[in-house]
Amino acid sequence: MEKFLVDLIGDNLITILIICVIPLLFLLPYALVAILAELKISAWIQDRLGPMRTGPWGILQPIAEVVKLLQKEDITPANASKLLFNIAPYVIFTGSYAAFAVIPFSSSFVPSNINIGIFYLLAVSAFAVVGILMGGWASNNKYSLYGAIRSVAQIISYEIPGAIALLAIVTFAGTMNLQLINQMQSGWFWNWFIFGGPGSAYKLFIIPFMIPLALTYFIATLAETNRTPFDIPEAESELVSGYHTEYSGMKFAMFFFAEYSNMFIVAAILTTLFLGGWNSPFNNFMQGPWWGAFWFITKSFFVVLLQIWIRWTVPRLRVDQLMYLSWKVLLPISIVCFFALGLYRMLV
Amino acid sequence: MKKYFYNIWLGLYTTLVGMKITFSHIFQKKVTIQYPDERYPIPDNARNRLYVNIDDCIGCNQCSNACPVNCITIETVKSLPTEDLGTTSTGQKKRLWVTKFDIDFAKCCFCGLCTFPCPTECIKMTTFFEYSEYNRNNLLYSFVNLTPEEIQAKKDQLAAYEKEAAEKKAAAKPAVDGETNKNS
Numbered sequence: 001m002e003k004f005l006v007d008l009i010g011d012n013l014i015t016i017l018i019i020c021v022i023p024l025l026f027l028l029p030y031a032l033v034a035i036l037a038e039l040k041i042s043a044w045i046q047d048r049l050g051p052m053r054t055g056p057w058g059i060l061q062p063i064a065e066v067v068k069l070l071q072k073e074d075i076t077p078a079n080a081s082k083l084l085f086n087i088a089p090y091v092i093f094t095g096s097y098a099a100f101a102v103i104p105f106s107s108s109f110v111p112s113n114i115n116i117g118i119f120y121l122l123a124v125s126a127f128a129v130v131g132i133l134m135g136g137w138a139s140n141n142k143y144s145l146y147g148a149i150r151s152v153a154q155i156i157s158y159e160i161p162g163a164i165a166l167l168a169i170v171t172f173a174g175t176m177n178l179q180l181i182n183q184m185q186s187g188w189f190w191n192w193f194i195f196g197g198p199g200s201a202y203k204l205f206i207i208p209f210m211i212p213l214a215l216t217y218f219i220a221t222l223a224e225t226n227r228t229p230f231d232i233p234e235a236e237s238e239l240v241s242g243y244h245t246e247y248s249g250m251k252f253a254m255f256f257f258a259e260y261s262n263m264f265i266v267a268a269i270l271t272t273l274f275l276g277g278w279n280s281p282f283n284n285f286m287q288g289p290w291w292g293a294f295w296f297i298t299k300s301f302f303v304v305l306l307q308i309w310i311r312w313t314v315p316r317l318r319v320d321q322l323m324y325l326s327w328k329v330l331l332p333i334s335i336v337c338f339f340a341l342g343l344y345r346m347l348v
Numbered sequence: 349m350k351k352y353f354y355n356i357w358l359g360l361y362t363t364l365v366g367m368k369i370t371f372s373h374i375f376q377k378k379v380t381i382q383y384p385d386e387r388y389p390i391p392d393n394a395r396n397r398l399y400v401n402i403d404d405c406i407g408c409n410q411c412s413n414a415c416p417v418n419c420i421t422i423e424t425v426k427s428l429p430t431e432d433l434g435t436t437s438t439g440q441k442k443r444l445w446v447t448k449f450d451i452d453f454a455k456c457c458f459c460g461l462c463t464f465p466c467p468t469e470c471i472k473m474t475t476f477f478e479y480s481e482y483n484r485n486n487l488l489y490s491f492v493n494l495t496p497e498e499i500q501a502k503k504d505q506l507a508a509y510e511k512e513a514a515e516k517k518a519a520a521k522p523a524v525d526g527e528t529n530k531n532s
Binding site: 041044045046047048049052215309310312313314329 | 356359360363366367369370371373374375376377378379380382
């Protein structure tokens with residue numbers, strides 16, 4: 001894709017800009033669909049109908065909400081730290097959008113095919129922490145500050161099992177390049193890393209380690225995106241709405257947008273590392289660059305739906321339970337899986 | 349140690365059970381009633397907006413007296429003895445022109461006390477409740493079916509009749525006095 005664009009218009013600023021904008025063109029409609037899915041699934045789970053009056057079956061509701069948010073007054077609290085308060089939502093969004101640079105959408109489109117993809121992802125996902133702390137602290141509001149502190153504590157704790165899960169995959173695959181990791185998983189769906197990756201019958205030994213590893217990563221990313229059952233930073237019943245309590249209008253929309261884009265990113269990483277990325281589950285059936293994008297987005301969206309489903313099922317964890325889960329459950333499991341995968345790579 | 353693994357297993361298992369329950373709820377019949385399109389049935393004896401069948405009203409003012417918040421205002425004009433106002437559907441003879449029958453629904457407390465004393469059962473509570481307004485004055489409902497001109501005509505008619513009657517009385521009185529004086 002980059003090569004095609006470079007051939008078409010040359011290796012210049014315009015090409016780079018186009019490549020930068022393509023994920024955004026995907027992200028905007030995706031966010032609308034995800035918001036609608038969240039509204040509708042939450043409603044259906046609670047035996048309600050959800051929004052029904054904007055458009056047929058309420059499908060235009062997210063557009064109405066975006067228009068509403070854009071019309072709203074943009075309030076900056078008098079005692080807030082103006083500069084930090086105003087740039088925080090954009091910092092968060094930049095952090096989540098930067099991760100799109102290495103997301104392999106299809107076999108022929110990855111914005112930047114760098115060899116340290118996973119490392120880069122870990123680095124930029126930590127960027128959101130800065131934005132959250134910035135927004136919460138600059139708001140000069142006790143609830144926002146509490147939300148930000150909790151969020152930072154949570155993200156930093158959960159990044160460790162998440163990172164070890166990624167590290168295990170890096171040792172297993174022998175590369176940090178997400179595109180190469182995808183290529184390794186081509187073929188039938190049992191070649192996906194969650195089912196042990198390609199290889200001989202010996203891979204049956206590592207399936208019991210791969211599935212907990214995928215689960216560990218999934219749970220850790222749920223916490224990193226501040227979603228229920230790990231939504232104590234946004235706990236409505238105790239903290240109003242956490243670090244973005246004081247935001248309104250466009251800036252609030254930015255936070256919202258960043259949250260949904262983060263959801264997609266963690267889903268995309270999970271898809272890339274464990275669920276075969278852009279590979280078709282059925283070997284060469286429906287395989288190709290465009291089908292690749294289709295499979296990638298379908299799988300990622302399935303993971304996003306899973307996140308939404310869990311959100312409306314499980315109640316919120318207490319702070320001590322949250323730390324217990326991170327440090328005493330997920331971390332040991334991920335380390336054990338990491339060593340198991342390393343051993344397998346060494347022996348087989 | 350056993351407890352530790354059991355806890356992990358329990359955490360996963362109970363989450364899955366919960367997810368199964370929520371999944372089954374996705375396909376269950378929804379309880380939402382989409383209000384303006386479909387409504388929950390209201391019982392027939394619900395007390396909502398009042399309705400006055402002015403043809404049956406005899407202007408007795410009992411509903412207005414019963415009202416605890418004074419939201420009903422009734423004014424009447426006597427009819428002439430020669431006029432026949434007809435009877436109500438319950439067979440009572442009407443004797444008064446009802447020239448004003450206003451109910452202020454901004455004040456009404458929907459207690460239904462006005463409906464009990466009505467001798468002709470012409471004031472009733474209905475099940476209709478969607479009549480909110482932007483202006484409070486629009487909640488002042490008038491149930492009179494006479495036009496202002498007609499009301500004025502009735503008033504003039506009565507005034508003329510009463511004047512006539514008073515004149516007659518005045519004319520008759522001295523004569524009576526004279527007779528009594530003569531007799532005594």
